[in-house]
Amino acid sequence: MTAPFPTPVADEAQRLLTPEELEAALRDIGARRYHNLHPFHRLLHDGKLNKDQVRAWALNRYYYQAMIPVKDAAVLARMEDASLRRIWRQRIVDHDGDHPGDGGIERWLKLAEGVGFRRDYVESTQGILSATRFSVDAYVHFVRERSLLEAIASSLTEMFSPTIISERVAGMLKNYDFITKDTLAYFDKRLTQAPRDAEFAIEYVKQHATTPELQRKAMAALTFKCNVLWTQLDALYFSYVAPGLTPPDAWTPGTGLVPEAAVAQAPGTGTLVATDVPRLPRGVRLRRDEVRGQHVLLAPERTFDLDDNAVAVLSLVDGSRSVHDIAGALAEQFAADRTVIEADVLVMLNDLAAKRVLER
Numbered sequence: 001m002t003a004p005f006p007t008p009v010a011d012e013a014q015r016l017l018t019p020e021e022l023e024a025a026l027r028d029i030g031a032r033r034y035h036n037l038h039p040f041h042r043l044l045h046d047g048k049l050n051k052d053q054v055r056a057w058a059l060n061r062y063y064y065q066a067m068i069p070v071k072d073a074a075v076l077a078r079m080e081d082a083s084l085r086r087i088w089r090q091r092i093v094d095h096d097g098d099h100p101g102d103g104g105i106e107r108w109l110k111l112a113e114g115v116g117f118r119r120d121y122v123e124s125t126q127g128i129l130s131a132t133r134f135s136v137d138a139y140v141h142f143v144r145e146r147s148l149l150e151a152i153a154s155s156l157t158e159m160f161s162p163t164i165i166s167e168r169v170a171g172m173l174k175n176y177d178f179i180t181k182d183t184l185a186y187f188d189k190r191l192t193q194a195p196r197d198a199e200f201a202i203e204y205v206k207q208h209a210t211t212p213e214l215q216r217k218a219m220a221a222l223t224f225k226c227n228v229l230w231t232q233l234d235a236l237y238f239s240y241v242a243p244g245l246t247p248p249d250a251w252t253p254g255t256g257l258v259p260e261a262a263v264a265q266a267p268g269t270g271t272l273v274a275t276d277v278p279r280l281p282r283g284v285r286l287r288r289d290e291v292r293g294q295h296v297l298l299a300p301e302r303t304f305d306l307d308d309n310a311v312a313v314l315s316l317v318d319g320s321r322s323v324h325d326i327a328g329a330l331a332e333q334f335a336a337d338r339t340v341i342e343a344d345v346l347v348m349l350n351d352l353a354a355k356r357v358l359e360r
């Protein structure tokens with residue numbers, strides 16, 4: 001017997017909610033648990049990730065995209081009503097296309113190619129994190145094993161996706177010089193597909209969740225799905241942001257790329273992880289600007305103003321301490337949690353590395 005997923009209580013008295021109350025309760029789950037709230041997405045959209053971290057996201061998410069039609073075929077197989085199947089099968093067409101070369105999976109491959117990957121490497125899924133595989137597979141298993149109502153309710157995260165997609169596309173275009181509108185073309189179609197799909201799913205759930213128990217199951221299914229999305233980002237954050245512990249066999253920067261992208265990667269750049277030893281490149285210095293009474297980072301023909309946190313970190317960058325050592329020293333100095341500090345230090349140092357005023 002598997003352990004139950006944390007299930008929100010429909011109502012304290014287990015009263016039957018009206019369809020409108022049920023929808024509000026489902027939306028509330030999204031407001032608290034949807035992956036737009038995850039720190040990895042915040043970094044992605046705000047331009048705080050470097051190219052390799054964006055690559056890690058594109059590569060791992062390919063597995064989600066590739067398995068969505070497998071998931072939808074499993075849902076379809078549970079439907080005994082032809083009119084339902086006729087509607088649901090559109091989802092499979094959207095992702096697989098009607099011909100080789102079109103459909104959502106193809107557009108995601110273009111996105112991955114746009115950030116430098118070889119198509120065959122992405123399709124092989126050999127570099128994805130095990131945690132990505134486990135969470136996506138859990139979604140497929142869930143729809144196979146649970147009731148049709150739960151399977152449909154688990155797709156309801158799509159009610160919340162148009163907002164995050166708009167935010168992501170605008171943020172990434174603005175903040176990354178290596179991202180173009182063409183690269184992100186995958187998301188254009190989702191802006192109309194997702195609301196259409198979500199509309200059908202929410203109406204189905206409102207109509208079929210006719211007892212408090214069924215309503216509770218629908219809410220639990222949506223909660224589960226939020227967790228499927230959230231854990232994928234946890235894994236990306238842990239492996240590629242902080243503490244930067246990449247599991248054996250998972251993708252590491254430089255692999256699976258087309259030759260031009262691999263060459264464009266200058267030695268000493270790329271994602272900084274906790275074990276790396278950062279240093280200031282030749283010609284870059286930490287100085288105090290006495291006139292303005294603040295520290296700056298002086299680079300050839302450029303100056304960066306630094307806040308107190310950046311000064312505290314950069315004062316410890318000496319070409320011998322690792323990021324881990326720096327975080328340890330700061331944790332002691334400020335009597336704070338090392339893991340939390342390490343995550344912040346990595347984000348800050350990777351930001352400076354992207355501006356080419358830090359290397360390893």
Ligand SMILES: O=C(O)c1cc(C(=O)O)c2c(n1)C(=O)C(=O)c1cc(C(=O)O)[nH]c1-2
Nearest residue numbers: 068154155156157158160161164165190229
């Ligand atoms: O970009 C996103 O944040 C996002 C979220 C979701 C979602 O909420 O599940 C989906 C998608 N994208 C998506 O592109 C997609 O095809 C998709 C299918 C499904 C589903 O559960 O059937 N969710 C999502």
